Amino acid sequence: MHDPRPGLRRASRALAATLAYLVLASFTAREDGAAAASTADALQRLQAGNVRFVRAVAAGDVPVLEQSGATATPVAAVLSCADARTAPEIIFGAAPGDLFVVRSLGQVVDRAVVGSLEHAVESLHVPTLVVMGHDACSAVTAATDSHTSALSAHLDYLVKAIRAGLPHGAADQQDVRGAVLANVEQVINDLLGASPALRAAVESGRLTVAGAYYESGTGKVVFSSPVGRTTSW
């Protein structure tokens, strides 16, 4: 049988080198200009936040933290936009382990997303999958604009995937909310169309799929009727 240890040692060395670079970069960044300073500031904020989290864990203020090696048992899987304002754990008041969260801009589906959600349903037995869009989604807005400036190949893939789910495949839609709802419905169709495992889970009653729309102004989430292949608001 293949011995994974050489690969692990290589990965370990690569990680150590990366960490060393990051540590050095963090020291040099403080002597550079504004952009570098903001990078150092961001890292300091992350580190300070983690210190607060560690204290909360030690004090027992974090409701649920799985023991090392234990399997998480999320109550739901959520596929949502990567937009920093739409963190499902915060929106749904969830504790660590409550949600299995997968995020991409515009909640666009690719094979990694499908595989991750299949893991949630098949291995973790998550009974509910929510696909959540949100108001003023910049990714969906970009897809409604046929005059979008030049994008990288990967961003172009994202925008085209969203655009394909808009009504009649048309661009230049003024109704961003309508476009987001159409996108959520398309994403659900994409998931179930791409994954026989998810489709079988829905058809057997093991999985409920619902669309959702998050309104940032109020914080409210509106859900669609929990069904399989179609959604309606």
Ligand SMILES: [Zn+2]
């Ligand atoms: Zn978004």
